Amino acid sequence: MSSITGMLRGSHFRPPRAERTHTGHPENCGSLVRMSSQQFRTSGRSSKRPLQGRDAGAGTGFLFCLATIASAVGLAATYYFFVRTTAGQFIDESALVEATVLGGTAGRASTEFLDMLPMLSLAIAAIMVLFVTVARRRWTAAGIAVAACIAANAATQILKLLIPDRPDRGVQTLELNSLPSGHTTLAASAAAAVFLMVSPRWRPLAGFLGSTFAVATGVSTLINQWHRPADVVAAFLVVAAVMLPAGWLILRTGNSWNVWKGYGEHWAASRLWVWLTVAALVIAGLVAAYSLLQVPDLSTDSTIDYFWAGTAFIVIAGYLSALGGTWLFGLAARKG
Template identity: 55%
Template sequence: MNNHAATQRSGPRRHAAARPAAWPFVLAALISLAGMAASFKFFIKTTTGQYMDESALVEAAVVGERIGTQVAQVLDLLPATSLVIAVLVILFVTLARRRWKAAGFALVAMAAANLSTQLIKAGLPDRPDLGVNTLALNSLPSGHSTLAASAAAAVFLVVSPRWRPAAAFVGGSYAVIAGISTLINQWHRPSDVLAAFFVVAFWTALAALVVMRTGPGWNVWLGADKHWASSRWWPALAALLALLAGAAAFLILRSVSGATSTTSYFLLGVGQIMVVGYGLTVAGTLLLTLPVRRRSRR
């Protein structure tokens, strides 16, 4: 009995000695910042970017008419619904598993992402006049998309490693759908959604480093074949969707100079949202599972 208790007490210390390196998380945060800056520079500061963005927003009206008012109303609820789901899941995990620190850092990251979005939106200048018929008011990043993505990221941070691959895919899909819904309802342009995803990714990467280092006792990887939520199929499916969306966006981009449908730029915008959304999903899954996988082999 004493030996077993001693083993339990020594376990966390042994895991804590193998803390994950900080540089992958810092690098991920810097890449996210670069993505945010690139979204602003191309879609706001260039004529081509403005035209693509505004065309997608205009064509979204056609899609909105086709799917009907009821479907659009359901899409309206997605960002707020994601917040309720995230709070309930975090509350359950915190009370059931006593992951107080992880829950705290996840909520701080969620709040920081949403606050940053509002500050960036207020601080960035209006869209410059580059000859494109568009509203000058800056709408980047999307607050609705930030809310949905940050809620999904908060759940991703608090669940144990065996649940993270599935949680990342489900949460990433939810954020992608919520982002597309803001486009369909003509609340935001595609670039607004992309910028929101990068803002959330920045704070998630920083919070992930703290979560991984303050919860070594439960950040333990059992193996991809030990639980259905740990399956390699989750990141593989996200990567496949990102690749397919990227290929479709590339083909649409090549065809827009010729005869196109009335929704070409809208579909291009959807493809961009899916590429970034699912691409970040894969990156986040690898970022938080690879360190515990290496540690479990030691």
């Protein structure tokens, strides 16, 4: 017996323990159920997130910044070539002088249009912005758009004061600086404010109609010999440089309504408006090229070709701004 007892002690024998049966408590089961349901809901949200797409304006800040810088650089280049160089002064001034050819009925009509322009621009912008603001409750967007519109017109007036008079380059011209055009800035900024306030599906139409209104204003100032073509082009660039950052802010603060479902979702979102803009650009480009080819060498005598070339420059600047804006804002809007 003693040997058996020693063997048991040497082998560290322990009596078998009764197996424990884990009976689940009700509260533990509830926790597991809640955890499982919470994980399911979380996974459901994460799976839907890619379908909803990114927020409006997200990831496009660099493009808007680049477009704004390009507008500012274009403004500086326009000023330098058409004001500081002999060739630029001659082309710009010749277009202004030859505008007398379209006097008479066209001149009187454009004068009446320009006389009504300030009130017309303010009325269009005020009615559209007020309607969209009240109907859609886009108070933040309205504040940004109106502030940008005021800033663009203020920038034009400040530039007129700061830019020195035209230097003498041997071209017979008025020395007083007239760049940028105030009338064109007013019309273009009003059209841009409406463009920023409307829903993305309305922007293709708003871009085409707004640019047409602004281009008509710019051409009218040329016909009436109020401004040279470079003054009008500079006005478009001023408006673009101010309105682009404002538009990006509107996208970022208006994510709920800045939803773009693609072309064709609405008649205002038809590709027709884009193609009409492209057609106007192509025609204007051909007119500018043909007109300038008629005068390959600068001379002391101006011709009507300079007027048509200057008009084409205005059309190109206006519709190119609309085309670029429609593309950029369509890209930046939240996809529906």
